[in-house]
Amino acid sequence: MTSATKVNPDLSDERKKVEFDVEEFTNWYYKGAENVAEKRFLENFFLSDPELEDKVPTSYLSHKEKYENAVRKAVLVVNKIKELQADGRGGVDIYMALLGGTLGTAIFREANPITVHFVMFLPAIMNHGTSDQQAEWISRAWNCNIIGTYAQTELGHGTYIRGLETTATYDPKSKEFILNSPNLTSYKWWPGGLGHTTNYAIVIAQLHSLGKCHGIQPFIVQLRDEETHMPLKGIKIGEIGNKVGMNTVNNGFLAFDNVRIPLKNMLMKNAKVLEDGQFIKPKSSVLTYGTMMFVRVVILKDMASYLSKAVTIALRYSMVRRQSPIEPNKPEPKIIEHVTQQYKIFPAIAKVIVFKITAEFLWDMYNQVTHDLDKGDLERLPELHAISCCLKAVCTNEAAQAVEICRLSTGGHGYLNSAGFQDIYGMVTAAQTYEGENTVMFLQTARYLIKCWEKAMNGEKLTPTVSYLENFIKGRNSRQSFQNSPSGILKAFQLAAAKKIAESNKHLEERKKYLSPEEATNQTGLELINASELHCQAFLLQATIEVLEDSTKQTSLQLRSVLKDLLELYSVDLALRYTGSLLEFANMTSSDIEFLQRSLEALLKKLRYNILGIVDGFDHPDQILGSVLGTYDGNVYENLINAAMKSPLNQEDVNKSFHLYLKPFMKSNL
Numbered sequence: 001m002t003s004a005t006k007v008n009p010d011l012s013d014e015r016k017k018v019e020f021d022v023e024e025f026t027n028w029y030y031k032g033a034e035n036v037a038e039k040r041f042l043e044n045f046f047l048s049d050p051e052l053e054d055k056v057p058t059s060y061l062s063h064k065e066k067y068e069n070a071v072r073k074a075v076l077v078v079n080k081i082k083e084l085q086a087d088g089r090g091g092v093d094i095y096m097a098l099l100g101g102t103l104g105t106a107i108f109r110e111a112n113p114i115t116v117h118f119v120m121f122l123p124a125i126m127n128h129g130t131s132d133q134q135a136e137w138i139s140r141a142w143n144c145n146i147i148g149t150y151a152q153t154e155l156g157h158g159t160y161i162r163g164l165e166t167t168a169t170y171d172p173k174s175k176e177f178i179l180n181s182p183n184l185t186s187y188k189w190w191p192g193g194l195g196h197t198t199n200y201a202i203v204i205a206q207l208h209s210l211g212k213c214h215g216i217q218p219f220i221v222q223l224r225d226e227e228t229h230m231p232l233k234g235i236k237i238g239e240i241g242n243k244v245g246m247n248t249v250n251n252g253f254l255a256f257d258n259v260r261i262p263l264k265n266m267l268m269k270n271a272k273v274l275e276d277g278q279f280i281k282p283k284s285s286v287l288t289y290g291t292m293m294f295v296r297v298v299i300l301k302d303m304a305s306y307l308s309k310a311v312t313i314a315l316r317y318s319m320v321r322r323q324s325p326i327e328p329n330k331p332e333p334k335i336i337e338h339v340t341q342q343y344k345i346f347p348a349i350a351k352v353i354v355f356k357i358t359a360e361f362l363w364d365m366y367n368q369v370t371h372d373l374d375k376g377d378l379e380r381l382p383e384l385h386a387i388s389c390c391l392k393a394v395c396t397n398e399a400a401q402a403v404e405i406c407r408l409s410t411g412g413h414g415y416l417n418s419a420g421f422q423d424i425y426g427m428v429t430a431a432q433t434y435e436g437e438n439t440v441m442f443l444q445t446a447r448y449l450i451k452c453w454e455k456a457m458n459g460e461k462l463t464p465t466v467s468y469l470e471n472f473i474k475g476r477n478s479r480q481s482f483q484n485s486p487s488g489i490l491k492a493f494q495l496a497a498a499k500k501i502a503e504s505n506k507h508l509e510e511r512k513k514y515l516s517p518e519e520a521t522n523q524t525g526l527e528l529i530n531a532s533e534l535h536c537q538a539f540l541l542q543a544t545i546e547v548l549e550d551s552t553k554q555t556s557l558q559l560r561s562v563l564k565d566l567l568e569l570y571s572v573d574l575a576l577r578y579t580g581s582l583l584e585f586a587n588m589t590s591s592d593i594e595f596l597q598r599s600l601e602a603l604l605k606k607l608r609y610n611i612l613g614i615v616d617g618f619d620h621p622d623q624i625l626g627s628v629l630g631t632y633d634g635n636v637y638e639n640l641i642n643a644a645m646k647s648p649l650n651q652e653d654v655n656k657s658f659h660l661y662l663k664p665f666m667k668s669n670l
């Protein structure tokens, strides 16, 4: 971790003031010293390979070069993983690290063109394939003998997947499905890697058999020849073009013209088509959506990781950058001394911890529910769906905002590509849209909340994530006063969520008297989203309080105290961001707000000298941060000029455009 160069004295002075053992925090954050050792081993194993190093910063490459470089590295990385596996190391965690935000963005600054192969193609076969199908495809896919994508979204439809237009029509004579794209809007559009990388895809298409449509189902379709990589007959395929970020992912388009695939290529763990064309319904139609849920859970883990990089860059820079004397005639302070600067960064650091804890909580829940599903028990599926939808929306929205604020906190230099924010922002903002657009995700959760509300009103027992509604209904006349503590703020959020759900439901019911239920829901959309967000914020806080309480029992007093301060900062900031709802629903008063404001300021002050230990403890090597502003040694000005010298334009004193255009222009007399 420590750099060989001399550390900027401003930063080394700061490090001396940290009161807790940074390594203890790192071990706590990554859940054990063994995990930290494994993480460092992996970072070193991958990042020390000179083949994975970029001689020229990738931002200077053309679109095509970026892609080709990313494919070259993807192959190297998977081969290196195989090397590790041959040594008996390397489970799913390595893939997580390399395809997601931990190591992935260090190696592929703009994401990896085969991530969707591992994150969606393989999980789709595992979730939706029968054991025969798994036997046929899984090992070929794991070994990357074939590379696939998940082709669901079309030019015309992404959110409303029942509206997808690609057809798979069963022909009982040949025992084949015939795939067609009946019109332009039915072209598959967006799948990662589809352009030029993958040769197979899970295609989601409307199943037609014996003259009837049976809704969307997943099919394995070969797209390109395994030897020549040429698109197969009837398949039109290409890349969709340059994007805001994620430019190495090779998102593609795809159209079918009477493409035939065998009956066994429909993934039939849930729904089935028999040889004679008879359709056997799945136990539940939403089982087809399982792969999306998996990715939503994974996204949450990734948000904590991306944000942890952004805050590390912003905080270290703020401790070496000096600007604007606070007192006249005094030297210019480190910009972190400006309280407004602390407010830009410290709450975002607290969010990293909250998102990480909640992601792990959700991961355990996902594993439990999928284990139950395998035994045929669907009971907790709607609850997992509902909580994963709103968490995906809140965490990606907040991460995107926080990364942008971190960029702004570094002033002009943050606008440089070499500062590293652009790649991080490109990744987090994409996640606001993919895997379910965030507004739509909030509405999915709200739909569940309204159902739970009705159940609770009928005296039915609710599942754990919504059980606070029962408490609210039982003690609905008690007016608990607002308490400024994490658990008090949690209660306030639960109260506000419950009241907002109740109010939305009331307005929904009123509208249903003169509108269809669907239109009434549409008209109540703004309130439903609000209810969903409050519910989600309460969940994030609750999960964090519970996990922190438990996981800090064995830590030193110093570390426990800093983590407690961070939890308080998170909850106070949260309460201040939602004063509107808390005033309206949770008995908050203006003096509570004044008190919260003072607490916020006191917490910023309290954390001022310990906070660097937290970002150092995230333990991101410089290569992972990929930022001239965030290096461990804090030598930002040297880094800035060195990075500028790498610009291709700086490789010559005079560019040819001078002779071609500028000189004639400047010398002309017109």
Ligand SMILES: CCCCCCCC/C=C\CCCCCCCC(=O)SCCNC(=O)CCNC(=O)[C@H](O)C(C)(C)COP(=O)(O)OP(=O)(O)OC[C@H]1O[C@@H](n2cnc3c(N)ncnc32)[C@H](O)[C@@H]1OP(=O)(O)O
Residues within 6 Å of the ligand: 092, 095, 096, 097, 099, 100, 101, 115, 116, 118, 119, 120, 150, 152, 153, 158, 159, 160, 161, 162, 192, 286, 289, 290, 292, 293, 295, 298, 299, 302, 381, 382, 385, 433, 434, 435, 436, 437, 440, 444, 447, 448
């Ligand atoms: C091992 C390695 C690991 C490595 C990890 C590395 C980390 C890297 C991380 C990340 C990189 C990722 C790279 C990019 C990937 C991007 C990929 C994509 O974007 S793929 C496209 C996604 N597309 C969407 O998400 C469409 C969104 N739309 C929908 O999900 C649905 O259509 C939705 C939610 C809008 C529902 O539509 P409705 O409600 O109009 O109708 P109905 O589909 O019939 O649903 C009815 C019932 O089904 C439930 N439902 C819906 N979705 C469910 C689900 N997923 N699970 C359970 N229930 C669900 C509903 O709650 C409802 O339930 P009730 O009737 O109220 O009981």
Ligand SMILES: Cc1cc2nc3c(=O)[nH]c(=O)nc-3n(C[C@H](O)[C@H](O)[C@H](O)COP(=O)(O)OP(=O)(O)OC[C@H]3O[C@@H](n4cnc5c(N)ncnc54)[C@H](O)[C@@H]3O)c2cc1C
Residues within 6 Å of the ligand: 116, 149, 150, 151, 152, 153, 156, 157, 158, 159, 160, 189, 190, 191, 192, 246, 251, 430, 433, 434, 435, 436, 437, 438, 439, 440, 443
């Ligand atoms: C980087 C990236 C990678 C992707 N990778 C893949 C992939 O690998 N495979 C794949 O299949 N797809 C992929 N996608 C597609 C992605 O899943 C969709 O873009 C996403 O689900 C949103 O759908 P849409 O684009 O149709 O947006 P739309 O649904 O058209 O959304 C447009 C607007 O309409 C609003 N809206 C739509 N429906 C409703 C509603 N019911 N209620 C209220 N408002 C609504 C939305 O909130 C939004 O504001 C990717 C997308 C991106 C950006």
